[in-house]
Amino acid sequence: MAADEQNPQTSGYIKGELLHTIFHNEQENFSIAKIKVLATNEEYSNKDIVIKGYFSDLQETAAYNFYGILERHAKFGLQYKVTSYETVVPDTKEGLIAYLSSDMFYGIGKKTAEKIVDVLGDNAVSKILNDSNVLSQVPGLKKEKARSLVETLKENQGFEHIAVHLSKYGIGLKMAQKIYKQYKDEAISILQEDPYQYVFDIEGFGFQTADEIARANGLSLSHPSRIGAGCIYVLQKNIQDGHVYLPVELCAVEVSRLLLHPDLQVTNEMVIERLEALNKEKSIILMDGNVYLPSLYYAEDGVASNLKRLISKPVEHEILTAELLKIIGEIEEEEVLSYGKEQFEAIQKALQSKLMILTGGPGTGKTTVVKGILNAYAEIHNISLNPADYNSSSDYPFTLTAPTGRAAKRLTESTGLPAVTIHRLLGWDGQNGFEKNEHEQLTGKYLIVDEFSMVDIWLANNLFKAIPDDMQVLLVGDEDQLPSVGPGQVLADLLASELIPYISLQDVYRQKEGSKIIELAHLIKQDACEQEALKNDKDFSFIHCNTHQVVEAVTTVIERARAKGVDLKHIQVMAPMYRSEAGITMINQQLQALINPASPSKREIKTKDAVFRVGDKVLQLVNQPEDNIYNGDIGKVVAIFEEDENVDNIEQLVVDFEGKEVVYERKDYANITHAYCISIHKSQGSEFPIVILPVVSAYNRMLKKNLLYTAITRSKKSLIICGQYQAFLRGTQTLDSNRRYTTLQKQLHERLTTVDESEQPVIEEEDMTPYDFM
Numbered sequence: 223m224a225a226d227e228q229n230p231q232t233s234g235y236i237k238g239e240l241l242h243t244i245f246h247n248e249q250e251n252f253s254i255a256k257i258k259v260l261a262t263n264e265e266y267s268n269k270d271i272v273i274k275g276y277f278s279d280l281q282e283t284a285a286y287n288f289y290g291i292l293e294r295h296a297k298f299g300l301q302y303k304v305t306s307y308e309t310v311v312p313d314t315k316e317g318l319i320a321y322l323s324s325d326m327f328y329g330i331g332k333k334t335a336e337k338i339v340d341v342l343g344d345n346a347v348s349k350i351l352n353d354s355n356v357l358s359q360v361p362g363l364k365k366e367k368a369r370s371l372v373e374t375l376k377e378n379q380g381f382e383h384i385a386v387h388l389s390k391y392g393i394g395l396k397m398a399q400k401i402y403k404q405y406k407d408e409a410i411s412i413l414q415e416d417p418y419q420y421v422f423d424i425e426g427f428g429f430q431t432a433d434e435i436a437r438a439n440g441l442s443l444s445h446p447s448r449i450g451a452g453c454i455y456v457l458q459k460n461i462q463d464g465h466v467y468l469p470v471e472l473c474a475v476e477v478s479r480l481l482l483h484p485d486l487q488v489t490n491e492m493v494i495e496r497l498e499a500l501n502k503e504k505s506i507i508l509m510d511g512n513v514y515l516p517s518l519y520y521a522e523d524g525v526a527s528n529l530k531r532l533i534s535k536p537v538e539h540e541i542l543t544a545e546l547l548k549i550i551g552e553i554e555e556e557e558v559l560s561y562g563k564e565q566f567e568a569i570q571k572a573l574q575s576k577l578m579i580l581t582g583g584p585g586t587g588k589t590t591v592v593k594g595i596l597n598a599y600a601e602i603h604n605i606s607l608n609p610a611d612y613n614s615s616s617d618y619p620f621t622l623t624a625p626t627g628r629a630a631k632r633l634t635e636s637t638g639l640p641a642v643t644i645h646r647l648l649g650w651d652g653q654n655g656f657e658k659n660e661h662e663q664l665t666g667k668y669l670i671v672d673e674f675s676m677v678d679i680w681l682a683n684n685l686f687k688a689i690p691d692d693m694q695v696l697l698v699g700d701e702d703q704l705p706s707v708g709p710g711q712v713l714a715d716l717l718a719s720e721l722i723p724y725i726s727l728q729d730v731y732r733q734k735e736g737s738k739i740i741e742l743a744h745l746i747k748q749d750a751c752e753q754e755a756l757k758n759d760k761d762f763s764f765i766h767c768n769t770h771q772v773v774e775a776v777t778t779v780i781e782r783a784r785a786k787g788v789d790l791k792h793i794q795v796m797a798p799m800y801r802s803e804a805g806i807t808m809i810n811q812q813l814q815a816l817i818n819p820a821s822p823s824k825r826e827i828k829t830k831d832a833v834f835r836v837g838d839k840v841l842q843l844v845n846q847p848e849d850n851i852y853n854g855d856i857g858k859v860v861a862i863f864e865e866d867e868n869v870d871n872i873e874q875l876v877v878d879f880e881g882k883e884v885v886y887e888r889k890d891y892a893n894i895t896h897a898y899c900i901s902i903h904k905s906q907g908s909e910f911p912i913v914i915l916p917v918v919s920a921y922n923r924m925l926k927k928n929l930l931y932t933a934i935t936r937s938k939k940s941l942i943i944c945g946q947y948q949a950f951l952r953g954t955q956t957l958d959s960n961r962r963y964t965t966l967q968k969q970l971h972e973r974l975t976t977v978d979e980s981e982q983p984v985i986e987e988e989d990m991t992p993y994d995f996m
């Protein structure tokens with residue numbers, strides 16, 4: 223029952239104030255807290271009580287009426303099981319001032335709160351809720367603050383009511399917040415009339431939940447919204463496999479399967495009919511027999527149109543070949559190297575193109591070329607590369623960025639120039655999107671985006687739209703790496719389109735320094751990896767073991783490395799999958815026991831799946847741009863606080879990510895896992911001095927060429943494979959057959975090949991280079 227359907231006269235209630243929160247899980251929508259009892263009609267006489275139920279974070283400054291029943295817990299004694307609650311607005315002057323000046327109301331300090339109470343009296347809140355205009359009587363209260371105060375008061379009332387109602391369907395508070403944000407007071411009526419609407423409008427709302435609510439509310443199985451929601455849900459699910467669209471027939475088959483019910487058969491024709499209707503409503507885009515979610519269709523469209531915009535503009539400063547030759551010669555002298563033919567071409571083309579892609583395997587000199595481009599650009603324009611020579615960061619002409627924190631850090635290390643993550647560059651505000659966009663674009667003259675293979679179609683769209691017409695762009699990435707975690711395969715599509723100028727570096731330089739790792743990478747790339755290539759070398763070992771022996775083999779390697787004095791920080795174990803007796807989970811358990819065993823002096827906390835201990839190496843699993851940490855970042859647990867040890871009264875786990883400390887509460891623990899062994903997918907964009915890579919037949923289904931290529935190219939100094947030759951070799955010969963459905967190439971062709979001749983992008987094929995004259 224919702225709070226406003228109850229009152230202290232007719233229901234059991236306890237009026238109370240929060241003393242501290244014992245446990246709060248947003249996902250499961252569950253809180254346990256200790257409250258001070260202010261009044262009650264229950265048979266209860268103690269001064270405080272533990273309450274439990276489904277409610278949001280309670281505020282310390284507010285009082286609440288909790289409705290529910292007294293229950294005796296076998297271990298913890300008498301508790302109050304809360305079924306609903308409401309905020310009680312304080313009825314004393316002091317209480318009201320404290321309430322209005324609390325953190326709940328943004329921008330209202332004590333003085334303003336006093337003024338409001340002086341003018342409107344002790345029932346100020348109900349007066350404001352009846353008619354917000356009364357606030358104009360408060361002298362000096364700015365319109366903006368008054369509006370925000372009214373909104374918060376209304377929000378609190380509305381949200382409490384709706385959250386309690388949704389919790390009856392097992393909908394957690396986090397989801398309830400999204401729902402409330404979307405529908406406000408209409409949330410419950412929409413849920414009752416058409417719960418499938420939630421699947422359309424609320425990101426992450428599951429089809430099964432909507433279907434169960436629909437059954438409980440007596441909605442028919444053939445309700446049109448049911449098929450529609452099934453379509454949206456199937457498209458959303460396919461994003462997880464990287465698809466941008468689904469062919470209509472395939473979509474229809476998947477939807478029919480999802481909606482399978484003994485009492486109703488949904489045919490493919492019924493689904494296609496519904497898809498056509500959804501297309502008319504613009505809930506999906508149906509184009510050339512393909513079905514898209516609009517955000518993906520428009521992301522591809524945006525990328526194609528912004529690329530056209532960018533490459534159709536001329537480079538501001540045209541460089542004469544002779545001038546370039548001279549400058550590059552000087553750089554070669556300074557750097558004491560001689561650029562290879564293709565490296566030279568890359569520098570030349572990058573400086574002469576509005577936008578260029580630089581691709582190539584490990585050790586082919588991508589970083590060397592990037593440095594060459596930066597130096598040559600600075601020289602040509604007679605400007606400094608040193609940020610200290612500029613008045614503000616917005617004057618600095620070079621912008622260096624990468625999709626993850628680690629990749630940005632490496633870019634800084636290799637170039638000596640500042641680099642930030644793409645999210646940071648675009649000003650991710652944590653909720654509503656990016657500050658930089660087509661209206662407020664980036665500043666700077668030359669943009670370098672590293673690890674571009676990791677950029678998905680959404681991020682690419684946001685990035686490209688923020689690039690001003692006069693900025694030159696260099697996209698750097700290795701086309702043979704795994705594609706982005708998010709939907710699309712932007713780098714691969716741009717290269718395959720043959721419409722964007724690119725240079726693919728083939729000659730390997732690091733190999734010349736005798737690197738077996740690089741040799742192996744290039745053999746895999748060329749589909750020429752044989753058992754002969756797996757012979758031990760100074761930077762490479764293959765330790766033979768089977769699936770049952772993997773965990774022990776990896777543990778032994780680490781033990782020996784430790785005994786030899788190797789800093790374990792330099793070693794990273796990575797494997798393809800979590801489950802299996804040789805999976806990441808098992809390896810992590812063993813390595814945690816070896817490297818960071820339990821001890822009375824080390825605090826630890828248990829979660830559903832793991833034990834986190836101070837000193838543990840942990841991996842971030844999601845992007846958290848607001849804390850500047852990203853999927854794949856690795857940190858160390860540096861502290862665990864019990865709930866009564868910090869001002870927030872919540873159990874907390876603190877992780878240090880190379881100097882950035884991030885605090886996790888219980889609700890966030892699912893965002894991290896142990897990182898003694900990480901998945902190869904999560905290793906993208908990172909490099910480690912020593913990589914230990916188990917490869918056994920138990921992983922067969924995952925063993926693909928680009929996965930193994932990505933894994934081995936993560937190691938900089940030493941690679942140790944533990945496993946079976948055949949599993950490894952078979953993997954290197956297996957192409958990833960899961961083709962991603964994308965239409966970026968097609969969109970690019972439509973946009974870029976139908977322009978005026980004068981606007982045609984320059985695609986140089988066998989251009990003469992200055993090398994031909996040297």
Ligand SMILES: Nc1ncnc2c1ncn2[C@@H]1O[C@H](COP(=O)(O)OP(=O)(O)OP(=O)(O)O)[C@@H](O)[C@H]1O
Binds near residue numbers: 559560586587589590
């Ligand atoms: N023209 C060259 N002459 C001599 N050495 C070179 C040349 N180009 C690159 N190198 C050397 O080869 C090594 C690899 O180059 P670089 O780091 O630029 O390649 P990369 O493609 O960025 O590699 P990775 O992707 O593995 O980081 C470096 O030690 C670099 O100094």
